[in-house]
Amino acid sequence: MMNLLKIHHHPLFSHIPQITPPHQPNFPLKFSSLSSSSTLSLPKPSFKLSCLSKTQPLLFNNEEDKKISQFEDLAPDGVVYLKTLRLVECSMFAAVTGLVYFLSNSLSIENYFGCFFSLPIVITCMRWGVAAGRKTMVATAMLLLVLSGPVKALIYILTHGILGFTMGSLWRLGANWGLSIFLCTIARSAGAMGYILTSSFLIRENILALITVNIHTTLTLIFTATGVNIIPSMNVIYTIFGTLVLLNSGFFVFLLHLLYSVFLTRLGMKASLRLPGWLEKAL
Template sequence: MNFLRIHNRSYQPRILHVDQLPHLRHLSATVQLPSTQRLSLISSSTILPLSLRKPTFKFSSIPRINASVVDGKEEERQEERESEEGLCDDGTETDYLAPDGDVYRNTLRLVECSMFAAVTGLVYFLSNSLSIENYFGCFFSLPIVISSLRWGVAAGRKTMVATAMLLFVLSGPVKALTYLLTHGILGLTMGSLWSLQANWTVSIFVCTIARATGAMGYVFTSSFLIRENILALITVNIHASLSYVFAATGINTIPSMNFIYTLFGILVLINSGFFVFLLHLLYSVFLTRLGMRSLLRLPAWLDRAL
């Protein structure tokens, strides 16, 4: 018996009759069709093989798109277009584009503080490198004062810190600390008092204390760096000079060291007071020419002069 024999059977399509199609009998019974159409339907169903028949779909009409859906999509597109253009429903500009908005003002404050810090750090670095610091020393506190007047005390503090960090990167910690002690503290104090509309008497007194404190801090820092007591050297020289003056004038006395320390402190305060007073005059004239006179509280005599 050969199991590999292939039986060649001719394919006989299966023909279904009307009695084998219940749905066609039901359709012919329920729907009153003409006799010719009924015969054609029965003949086509009985003649065509079931496996060769393909379903046909008749599309009577295309459904219309709902108008409300279209209108909703148009409204959404209009809102997206308005939001991209920066407009609200009432036609006004949004907060991030308005000149008086918080985002705009914060960005402008950040940019101004960064520019002031960059310019101050660069000028201070070049003046130290070229040994012309004495000619520009009175302007190093001005950017901090302007930032404090325009944007508040926090902006002035950020400008001072940014300048110190820039100098720390460019010149090292010594130059950054020197800037903070000699110019940064004074500029922040003056800017804070001017932004609070303080009187000139209070401002000059407090700024004098800040300037003297920064000067003494600079002396102590320099003493630590060079491993030498600069304050002792200064007081000893003052003591020797006063002893020579007293001996030349016929005064038979020797000043004590407490008197020397007190005299040294008074001289430092006087020097700082004159410097601060000149800075007040210079900055008042400069800021008035810049159009910031409304932010200043000038004394009566200076207000009449300007």
């Protein structure tokens, strides 16, 4: 009988550890002394969370999170805010300029608004830099390319875009009026000659030759009427033509300097301008 019990005793105890929990609780069990309810009271285990409170801030203070917070800063002085404002202003100026230029060409009133087509590029250069002015000019040309075709876009760049970009860049760099008027006159004259050559190519006619022949004929008639037997050469005609173009461009650029100075002063940008003494006293 004892042997049978020993044989069955080992499988019984060998099977028990598989269903019992492997670890016993570390805290002791205590019975409440002489309490009315005679309940079993267990001490509440306390867990310290000091380690978690120390490690959580470290997960958010690394260098990558700092970089992300800088790019996501939308404060008025933040990088993202200023870039967005520059993009919006350049797009707005390009859209307004392209639309006004398109309507003025369609309604044949370009001569009445021609002095304002370079103003958005100048304002953009003064506010956001030379690169922003160049982007505004390119954006306006691309809009005109879609609306009116490549001819109108090229004419805008030659007659107004180059002039506005040159003036805005020089004013941004703080150049005086003498240098600004001289370089803007050259830019305006070069744009006018480019416009003449482009028109000559499109209509398959040498407009420059027609202009010089007309000047030569007019001077010959004047000399003949006054009794002077002189026939001007073509070199003299070219010199007179170039001088007239420079004078026309110079007066136009000087008037643009006056107009844009008054306009930008009224916009509150007088501190960014380098005006001559007589004009600064007048304003």
